[in-house]
């Protein structure tokens with residue numbers, strides 16, 4: 001089988017939500033290549049936490065007795081609950097008995113984001129949080145039945161993009177796809193990014209160890225790289241109150257160039273211009289921030305919205321393919 005699903009952006013492209021049939025209900029889920037749990041708001045979630053969300057009703061599923069899950073994300077959000085086996089359909093691709101993690105508790109960030117009815121993890125199943133036994137991701141569940149064991153991400157700035165499962169749509173990218181091998185030891189789509197440049201010109205240095213993470217909004221890079229970037233932004237300043245680099249919204253940001261698999265990709269300054277910090281619209285928060293304390297770089301949506309990415313398990317070593325959109 002194969003299929004395509006829309007990826008609809010929230011305001012400021014904070015995250016992208018995709019319609020997924022879970023049991024007999026369609027929910028809008030955040031496809032996250034940086035985690036491996038498929039969890040959903042449910043009729044088991046306290047009403048005080050689930051108002052405004054679409055809810056999975058586990059009555060259509062088979063309860064996995066004694067199984068629980070509990071996940072925390074890099075942004076401090078989290079959720080926990082119980083586990084059911086049920087039908088999950090993404091763009092016509094069907095997992096007949098997918099582990100569906102029904103939330104019995106969600107953090108305030110999820111409670112408040114009523115566009116979001118849960119997450120669909122697309123990292124490696126080795127980091128699934130279900131106890132006493134880790135469960136397969138949706139991709140792992142259907143991988144063997146897909147025309148090709150791969151999926152692609154084609155996210156857009158302020159417009160609907162797509163995730164495709166089982167095939168590469170050559171109309172969605174230009175030029176050739178350059179591939180890098182993935183190290184799955186930490187359960188992420190983790191690879192080594194090479195040289196970079198600010199504005200234009202030839203790349204040099206090295207961004208280093210990085211993950212492709214559709215569930216993270218921004219780009220988190222080594223301090224040396226980030227300082228080199230904002231040195232080219234006159235009004236930029238590290239604002240500890242905001243927790244990152246800010247600048248005058250009126251200032252045009254430079255492009256950021258990064259080399260992956262021998263090919264240089266350009267993230268436009270307009271894509272790096274993330275969002276105002278408050279309603280005055282005077283000061284803006286940058287889409288490139290420091291990776292301090294994370295342990296690796298994260299190429300999140302700010303990067304991903306200008307490239308076409310292949311998450312490829314056609315070979316014994318998984319690999320990532322990158323092409324310009």
Ligand SMILES: Cc1cc(CN)n(C)n1
Nearest residue numbers: 034035073074075215216
């Ligand atoms: C909910 C969520 C997902 C991710 C990325 N894996 N973050 C940082 N927050």
